[in-house]
Amino acid sequence: MDLSSKSGGGRTGYNPVLIILGTVVVLVGGYLISLLSPSLFPLAASAEAGPIDQLFRVMLFLGGVVFVLVEGLIILSIVRFRARKGEAGDGANFNGNVTLEVIWTAIPAVVVVFITLYSYQVWVDIQAPKDDELVIETEGLRFVWSFSYTDPLNRLAEADTQNFTDSVLHTYVGRPVRLKMETRDVNHAFWVPTMRIKQDLLAGRQTEVAFTPTEAGRYRIVCTELCGGGHGAMYSYIQVYATEQEWMERFIDVRVERILNPPTDPLTVGFNLLNENAYPCSGCHVLESVNWAGVTGPTLNGIGDTAARRASANGLGGAEEYIAQAIRHPNAYIVPGYNSGVMPQFGAEQDEPDAVDGAYYVYMSDDSLTAIVTYLCLQTATGESACGDEAAIRAAVEAQ
Numbered sequence: 001m002d003l004s005s006k007s008g009g010g011r012t013g014y015n016p017v018l019i020i021l022g023t024v025v026v027l028v029g030g031y032l033i034s035l036l037s038p039s040l041f042p043l044a045a046s047a048e049a050g051p052i053d054q055l056f057r058v059m060l061f062l063g064g065v066v067f068v069l070v071e072g073l074i075i076l077s078i079v080r081f082r083a084r085k086g087e088a089g090d091g092a093n094f095n096g097n098v099t100l101e102v103i104w105t106a107i108p109a110v111v112v113v114f115i116t117l118y119s120y121q122v123w124v125d126i127q128a129p130k131d132d133e134l135v136i137e138t139e140g141l142r143f144v145w146s147f148s149y150t151d152p153l154n155r156l157a158e159a160d161t162q163n164f165t166d167s168v169l170h171t172y173v174g175r176p177v178r179l180k181m182e183t184r185d186v187n188h189a190f191w192v193p194t195m196r197i198k199q200d201l202l203a204g205r206q207t208e209v210a211f212t213p214t215e216a217g218r219y220r221i222v223c224t225e226l227c228g229g230g231h232g233a234m235y236s237y238i239q240v241y242a243t244e245q246e247w248m249e250r251f252i253d254v255r256v257e258r259i260l261n262p263p264t265d266p267l268t269v270g271f272n273l274l275n276e277n278a279y280p281c282s283g284c285h286v287l288e289s290v291n292w293a294g295v296t297g298p299t300l301n302g303i304g305d306t307a308a309r310r311a312s313a314n315g316l317g318g319a320e321e322y323i324a325q326a327i328r329h330p331n332a333y334i335v336p337g338y339n340s341g342v343m344p345q346f347g348a349e350q351d352e353p354d355a356v357d358g359a360y361y362v363y364m365s366d367d368s369l370t371a372i373v374t375y376l377c378l379q380t381a382t383g384e385s386a387c388g389d390e391a392a393i394r395a396a397v398e399a400q
């Protein structure tokens with residue numbers, strides 16, 4: 001391990017063979033780190049994952065080289081310059097080495113400029129407009145995501161509406177997607193690890209993110225900007241269908257049909273709204289009959305029975321009144337053990353400003369609420385509705 005060989009006059013020269021050997025060890029070490037750590041990356045489900053992961057590998061290589069170099073020199077120094085038996089004094093004192101300082105400034109400067117140019121180019125390529133993009137207006141609000149769709153076949157022209165929203169992002173393999181994102185309240189950040197995309201939503205302006213799914217499946221969307229008490233609950237999913245046809249049949253057609261020929265039976269309507277995540281409840285509540293698994297709020301399994309108990313304990317007319325109030329005015333009664341201000345307010349006015357009674361506002365018509373209450377009233381141990389008849393439920397909704 002003798003790196004230096006004394007030459008005349010007390011100067012210290014270094015053995016070139018050992019320096020070359022050290023360089024090889026450092027480069028191979030960096031390469032191994034860049035080769036092995038990507039096994040920790042999540043599944044890659046978009047076209048953008050290729051260039052992003054490559055950028056990561058390059059940075060892991062550079063970081064790996066620095067890591068092996070620094071750790072190697074520390075270990076070398078511990079061994080080579082340790083205090084030998086009988087040595088009690090301080091070691092020799094060195095300071096100032098212009099050559100070394102120039103090298104350790106110049107190399108990192110070049111590396112940093114290289115990473116800047118390289119990553120900027122990757123970003124520009126990803127954000128560049130592509131042919132035939134599926135543009136989806138995206139809204140973030142405390143603590144939910146909302147995506148807005150138009151019918152590609154323009155069948156909605158005859159109905160009163162142009163588009164419809166969903167709390168899940170539905171798309172399909174191979175179609176470039178561009179999200180135009182706005183926030184209704186504070187800053188949020190849209191992150192989909194499997195798609196390798198991440199973009200802030202900034203108050204007062206529109207931001208965009210683009211990606212092209214390559215693998216069918218259901219992927220998690222996460223908010224990564226601490227946006228308040230329910231931030232941890234602010235997640236949703238991207239549902240990627242295998243083909244455009246499947247996307248049309250299983251999502252667009254179903255929703256368009258429902259707008260054009262709405263079912264009239266409130267129970268069916270309520271089940272459809274909840275089962276298809278027309279509103280963002282599934283991120284926060286468990287309800288087995290529609291496959292919800294959120295744990296931020298109380299479970300809604302058996303909510304008919306719970307509501308009947310809470311209604312009589314709180315002097316409300318009946319279970320229907322309790323459930324309607326819990327959705328229209330979530331802060332009017334707080335379930336013990338939970339915090340106020342977490343559940344958004346599902347209000348009756350379409351363009352209500354934010355922060356009505358301390359919660360955040362999502363529009364829900366009286367018809368939708370009546371249907372949802374009807375469905376939730378049936379979540380009882382016996383399977384019998386805990387509420388009154390249709391007229392009683394509608395009256396409870398309208399009284400809110």
Ligand code: HEC
Nearest residue numbers: 143230279280281284297298326330333334335338342343
């Ligand atoms: C961001 C999280 C979040 C979302 C989204 C959310 N909730 Fe809640 N919900 C809560 C929390 C937390 C509570 C308990 C605190 C309270 O009473 O407001 C709650 C309470 C309730 C209750 C009362 C439960 C009981 O045991 O008394 C009902 C009913 C309810 N939510 C229904 C819904 C429905 C329906 C939706 C969708 C339309 C929804 N929630 C969306 C978090 C959420």
Ligand SMILES: [Cu+2]
Nearest residue numbers: 188223227234
């Ligand atoms: Cu958020």
